[in-house]
Amino acid sequence: MNRRIFSILLLLLALVMPQSVAASSSSEDGKVDLKGIIFHHLGDGYGWEVPFSHTRRIPLPVIVKAENGSWHCFSSNKLVELVNETDANGHEHEVAHNIIYKADDGTNFMIAPHASANKNKVVEVTPLTADEEAMVLAKADSISKADGIELAEVIVDGYSNDHGHFYKEYRPFDMSITKNVLAIFISVIVVFFMIMSVARWHKRNGMKAPRKGLGFIELVIDFIYKGVIRATLGDKAPKFAPYLLTAFFFILVMNLLGLIVIFPGGANLTGNIAVTLSLALLTFIVTNVLGTKHYWKEIFWPEVPMFLKCPLPIMQVIEIFGIFTKPAALCVRLFANMMGGHMIVITLVSLIFIFASFGYVAAGGTTVVSLLFSVFMLVLDVLVSFIQAYVFTMLSTMFISMAQIGDHHAAEHEHE
Numbered sequence: 001m002n003r004r005i006f007s008i009l010l011l012l013l014a015l016v017m018p019q020s021v022a023a024s025s026s027s028e029d030g031k032v033d034l035k036g037i038i039f040h041h042l043g044d045g046y047g048w049e050v051p052f053s054h055t056r057r058i059p060l061p062v063i064v065k066a067e068n069g070s071w072h073c074f075s076s077n078k079l080v081e082l083v084n085e086t087d088a089n090g091h092e093h094e095v096a097h098n099i100i101y102k103a104d105d106g107t108n109f110m111i112a113p114h115a116s117a118n119k120n121k122v123v124e125v126t127p128l129t130a131d132e133e134a135m136v137l138a139k140a141d142s143i144s145k146a147d148g149i150e151l152a153e154v155i156v157d158g159y160s161n162d163h164g165h166f167y168k169e170y171r172p173f174d175m176s177i178t179k180n181v182l183a184i185f186i187s188v189i190v191v192f193f194m195i196m197s198v199a200r201w202h203k204r205n206g207m208k209a210p211r212k213g214l215g216f217i218e219l220v221i222d223f224i225y226k227g228v229i230r231a232t233l234g235d236k237a238p239k240f241a242p243y244l245l246t247a248f249f250f251i252l253v254m255n256l257l258g259l260i261v262i263f264p265g266g267a268n269l270t271g272n273i274a275v276t277l278s279l280a281l282l283t284f285i286v287t288n289v290l291g292t293k294h295y296w297k298e299i300f301w302p303e304v305p306m307f308l309k310c311p312l313p314i315m316q317v318i319e320i321f322g323i324f325t326k327p328a329a330l331c332v333r334l335f336a337n338m339m340g341g342h343m344i345v346i347t348l349v350s351l352i353f354i355f356a357s358f359g360y361v362a363a364g365g366t367t368v369v370s371l372l373f374s375v376f377m378l379v380l381d382v383l384v385s386f387i388q389a390y391v392f393t394m395l396s397t398m399f400i401s402m403a404q405i406g407d408h409h410a411a412e413h414e415h416e
Contacts, residue, residue: 044180044272046076046111046122051262055082055096058263060182065173066107066124074101076176079111079122098162100125109172115153115161118171125160125167136166180275183267187253194249195221224248224393232397233404240400243286247279248393255338255385259378270388271339273331280327280334283396288323291403299323326399330392337388341381 047057059077066072078101085095098111108125112118128136140154140161147154152164160169198218201210210218229244230237254269269275299319302309309315 043120044178045120046079046176046178048179048182048263049266055094057096060179061177062109062122063175063177064109064122064124065175066103067170067172068105068107070105070107072103072107072109074103074109079109108167110160110162110167112160112169113162115155116159116169117155117157118160118169121171122174122176123160124170124172126170128166128168132168133166140166179267180269180272183254183257183264183269184275186264187250187257187269190253190257191246191249194253195245220249221245224390228390228394228397232394232401236404240286240290240397243282244393244397244400247282247396248389251279251334251392252385252389255389256382258338258342259381259385268339268342270334271342273335276331276335279392280331283330283399284323284327287326287396287399287403290400295403326395330395333395334388334392337384341377341384345377345381 045057046062047059050056050058057076057080059075061073062076062079063071063073079098081097081099082094083097084092086092098113100108100110102108108127109122110125112121112123114120116123136156136159140151140156143149143154143156144151152161154161156166158169160167194217198210198214198221201214202208209215224245225237225241229241233240251270254275257265258268258270260266300316302315302319304315
């Protein structure tokens, strides 16, 4: 038993270490850019990081529509060039530089540099004429002097600043398969096979209970359906159970995959507010589109004293405002909790390299403490992954129930 626990701890440490390696190479001057590491991990990208490397990535397809209306599809590795550079300490290491990709029709694309309004996004760039370049350089120089920043960091609207060399910039319509998009597809496939495996088992074996992994999945389905969905919605549970169960397992799989640093994990989907907003909007649509007539009556003409709803529609405004606060709460709750967990783990691991500058003794002691706390936080995040999926499903069930229970009250009122 002790050997098994030790093996699990080693596995968790192995999953933590790739991020640690990334942290150690995140700055050219040898200093750890903690802010850059956190936002790099939480952000999206046109490639999937290779384990134990901060520069090499699994290329993904870039699909964009240029300004002239033409569509282009190419690999993201055509936008990056790997070169060997020597840092301030004399150590040679591999660095990834963004380069310009020239399509067959002469259209140029690149990943916008940091000194751009569309940084880290694929943009179409056009070289400037001599007059345009002189005008842009003069404007950038004035901004540089006024704000006290270097010319290479100046952002001029409509232009990409590539280390002081400017290009005219156009943000194309982007349909690329980014890291987060691919991670969503992977999560969908995992959920599909999980649920269909249970369905196939019962199709072959009738009502016989499955064991091991399938048994655990069925246990979770039964727990969510009976303990949350049916307990709240009653006889309307079968109508909404497919959506609610799908939402629960989808969020759970995304949470768990986000805790794994290496492929196919590592994409912080539920720490991306666009993903959580989309999930909240689905609950918003199901709640309001399938809401009963009594539900809408209570919103536009609630049973309150007349002076609260006419001539000033005070209660109507409050009720309509409440329609939108519910999905907002779902979105922010899931986003904040999952993003916070990832940030804590990254910060704890980064402490190893921050204290490394104080000497071997400080680095050694910090390494042990940081790794122990990181493992503890990863284990805690596994629990949080289940809790957040459960809370999202429970709140969604409650909101849907509030839009359905009106029929029952109306029937009781008519009976009386």
